[in-house]
Structure formats: structure tokens, C-alpha cells
Amino acid sequence: MKISMIMCHQAQPSLLQIPTGGMDLSVLRCRPQKEKVVVVMGATGTGKSRLSIDLAARYPAEIINSDKMQVYEGLDIVTNKITDEECDGIPHHLLGxxxxxxxxTAGNFVSTASITMKSIVGRGKLPIIAGGSNSFIEALVDDQNYEFRSRYEVCFLWVDVAMPVxxxxxxxxxxxxVAAGIVEEVRKIYNPKADYSKxxxxxxxxxxxxxYFRTEYSSYVDKKTQAKLLEEAINETKINTCKLACRQLEKIHRLRNVKGWKIHRLDATPVFQQRGREAEESWTEMVAGPGxxxxxxxxYNFGHSRGFATVADGGGRAIKRGAAMAAAAI
Structure with a gap:
């Protein structure tokens, strides 16, 4: 994809033209501007990927996956990887x-994501980090060497849904x-000697x-027992997914309340309580719009002059940014 950019630089008067009256000119020196990063957080299934794509469609942006299982190649159904169609042409990184x-590991994520962010920023785009592995995000943002905080300003968005819903x-x-073929997908990698901790x-x-799969290697297990084991496996998958969502929510509360991260909560509960057009309207009103x-x-509202007037991709799409975007209606 070819990218053409027109950088907007606001003309600044020379310090030599400013009457100083004996004032120390060092006070006029500006601190180096930090780059911007957006992080989309939330429990599994809340719509993090959807929001990240909605945002990336509004700004010249690229998305970095922070889900610790989606970084792996394969098992697209199990890990609920976003499809090429759902990506809507938005570049995704660290996915499969x-x-x-x-x-x-979290350390691997920090090093890889750091390189990716630098590359995205170098192309004049906004990095959007999205995923449910809060341990990865915490390791990146609060690294021991303070590298992330020294280079980037970060905006945290939290897509929240009431737990019962x-x-x-x-x-x-x-x-x-299951209907999409999760059982067949897992069967392909099944190994009775496999280590499930790696x-x-x-x-x-x-x-x-x-x-369930072990019964397929046994001639002593009847079809009724196999069916029962399959049902138990599906139910256990549901239970463990719900437990994961609870742990993810607890971690976000800890980051917000204990570590003091400024995390903007977007309540998507009404979206999940509706269907069809009403759900789409609720998503825009409750999540995408406020986000x-x-x-x-x-x-744009903190006095930064750096911006991009136009970014056009190979398909001819143009996205306007800068002061005009700041004034645009959402």
C-alpha cells in the first residue's frame, strides 16, 4: 500500500524576533513532544476489536494485538481471531x-510491540493497542526502564459490559x-502427550x-459416554471463559484504582441487551461515539501543532486530520 503524506507545520516566529526584556530565553524552550498511543481494554467478548477498528477508520491508524493467545499462528476459532473481512483494510500487527x-512472554510482547509502535509512528500513523491480556499492557506501559512513559502519551479506553450480560x-x-468447527480445529493439534502449560x-x-479426545483412542468407550464428555468439555469451556472475563475485569480495576491509571470507561451493556438495528445504534451512541x-x-486539544493534513492510501481514500478533525462533529 502506498502512503502519501502532507505534513502540516505551523510557522513559528524566531526567538530573535520576540522582545524578551532581559528575560531568560530558556523558559521558552519546549519539552520534546511525546507520541500518542491509544489502548483499548476490556474483558473477553466486550467489543475491543470492534472499537479499535472504528477508531482506526476515523484516524490514520494501525492496530497492535495485545491478546496473548491471538499472537500465535493457528486455532483461529479457539482464539477468536479477527477475520480479514472484519479488519476492513486496517493493518493489524502481532496477530498470528x-x-x-x-x-x-510479556517481555517478548514489550520488545515486539515497542518496535511496532516506532514503525507505525514513523509512518505518521496512530498506534492503537487492543486486546484482553492486561498483563501484556501493564508490562509495556509500566516497564522498569520507564521507556514507554518517556516516549508516549497514552489514552486508555475500557469497553465494559455488566458481568451477567x-x-x-x-x-x-x-x-x-462449536457450530463453526472448534472441535475439529482442536482435534487437528491434539496430542495425548501435549503440555497444556505452553x-x-x-x-x-x-x-x-x-x-473427550482421549476416548477416541479407546475402544472401550461407547458413543453415549463420548457425547457426555463432549458436552462437559463445551460447558467447561464456557465456565473457564467466564472466569477469564472476571479476572480481566479485576485486573482493570486494579490498574485503575490501585495504580492510578486514567482509564475511560465505556458502558456497552445496552448493546448486548439489544439486537439488530437497535444494537448498532446503541454501539454508536454508547461506545463508538464517546470513544x-x-x-x-x-x-488535538492540548496545544500540539503536529498533525497530518491528508493521508491517502492506494485505494484513493483520504482521511483528514489536524485542526479540521478536532472541530468535526462525531
């Missing part, structure tokens, strides 16, 4: 790039995953099916 047998949704989502096999929806307002204020 790691060997499924390898261990991708979310639990019903993730339960239904597991049923949809690599992609740690993903919820893999170890839960171990007992865009927050990001707009973050990017």
Missing part, C-alpha cells in the same frame, strides 16, 4: 505470527464456535477437550 509451540454472551459465543495449547478451548470524542480530545 508466533509458532504455536513457542512461549511468547457478558456471561450469557460468551456462553452463546462458545456455542457459535504455547497456544494454553488457550481456553484446548485443554478442556482433552478427556471517538475522548480520542479526539486526547489527540
Amino acid at each position: 505470527i508466533v509458532d504455536p509451540e513457542a512461549d511468547f 457478558l456471561h450469557r454472551f460468551v456462553s452463546d459465543r462458545v456455542d457459535r464456535m 504455547g497456544i495449547r494454553r488457550a481456553i478451548g484446548v485443554p478442556e477437550f482433552d478427556a 471517538s470524542v475522548i480520542v479526539n480530545q486526547f489527540l
Whole structure:
């Protein structure tokens, strides 16, 4: 994809032209401007990917995945990877790039994401980090060497859904995953000697099916028992997914209330309580719209003059940024 950019630089008067009256000119020196980063957080199934794409469609942006299971290659249904169609042409990074047998740690994420952010910024775009692995995000933002905080200003968006509502949704989502072929997908990588504490096999929806698959290697288990084990595996996947959502929510509360992160909460509960057009309207009203307002204020309302007038991709699409975008209606 070819990118053409026109940089907007506001003309500044020379310090030699400013009457100083004996004033110390050092007070006029500006601190180096930090780059901007947006982080979209939330429990599994709340719509983080959707919001990140909505935002990336409004600004010249690229998305960095921060889900520790989605970084692995394979098991697209199990890990609920976003599809090419859902990406809507927005570049995504750290998605399906790691060997499924390898261990991708928080340290690996920090180093890889840091390089990716630098590359995105170098292309004049906004990095948007989206994913449910809050341990990865915390390791990146609060690194021991303070590198992230010294280079970047960050805006945290939290897509929240009331737990009872979310639990019903993730339960239904597991049923949809079963219909989409999750059992066949996991069967392809099944190994009775596999270590479920490493690599992609740690993903919820893999170890839960171990007992069921073991019966396929046994001639002593009847079809009724197999069916029961399959049902138990599906139910366990639902339970463990709900437990994951609770842990993710607890971690966000800790980052917000204990560590003092300024995290903007967007309540998406009404979206999950509706269907069709009403749900779409609620998403715009409750999540996408307010999220865009927050990001707009973050990017443009603090006196930064650096901006991009026009960014055009190979398809001819133009996205206007800068002062005009700051004044645009959401």
C-alpha cells in the first residue's frame, strides 16, 4: 500500500524576533513532544476489536494485538481471531505470527510491540493497542526502564459490559464456535502427550477437550459416554471463559484504582441487551461515539501543532486530520 503524506507545520516566529526584556530565553524552550498511543481494554467478548477498528477508520491508524493467545499462528476459532473481512483494510500487527509451540512472554510482547509502535509512528500513523491480556499492557506501559512513559502519551479506553450480560454472551459465543468447527480445529493439534502449560495449547478451548479426545483412542468407550464428555468439555469451556472475563475485569480495576491509571470507561451493556438495528445504534451512541470524542480530545486539544493534513492510501481514500478533525462533529 502506498502512503502519501502532507505534513502540516505551523510557522513559528524566531526567538530573535520576540522582545524578551532581559528575560531568560530558556523558559521558552519546549519539552520534546511525546507520541500518542491509544489502548483499548476490556474483558473477553466486550467489543475491543470492534472499537479499535472504528477508531482506526476515523484516524490514520494501525492496530497492535495485545491478546496473548491471538499472537500465535493457528486455532483461529479457539482464539477468536479477527477475520480479514472484519479488519476492513486496517493493518493489524502481532496477530498470528508466533509458532504455536513457542512461549511468547510479556517481555517478548514489550520488545515486539515497542518496535511496532516506532514503525507505525514513523509512518505518521496512530498506534492503537487492543486486546484482553492486561498483563501484556501493564508490562509495556509500566516497564522498569520507564521507556514507554518517556516516549508516549497514552489514552486508555475500557469497553465494559455488566458481568451477567457478558456471561450469557460468551456462553452463546462458545456455542457459535462449536457450530463453526472448534472441535475439529482442536482435534487437528491434539496430542495425548501435549503440555497444556505452553504455547497456544494454553488457550481456553484446548485443554478442556482433552478427556473427550482421549476416548477416541479407546475402544472401550461407547458413543453415549463420548457425547457426555463432549458436552462437559463445551460447558467447561464456557465456565473457564467466564472466569477469564472476571479476572480481566479485576485486573482493570486494579490498574485503575490501585495504580492510578486514567482509564475511560465505556458502558456497552445496552448493546448486548439489544439486537439488530437497535444494537448498532446503541454501539454508536454508547461506545463508538464517546470513544471517538475522548480520542479526539486526547489527540488535538492540548496545544500540539503536529498533525497530518491528508493521508491517502492506494485505494484513493483520504482521511483528514489536524485542526479540521478536532472541530468535526462525531
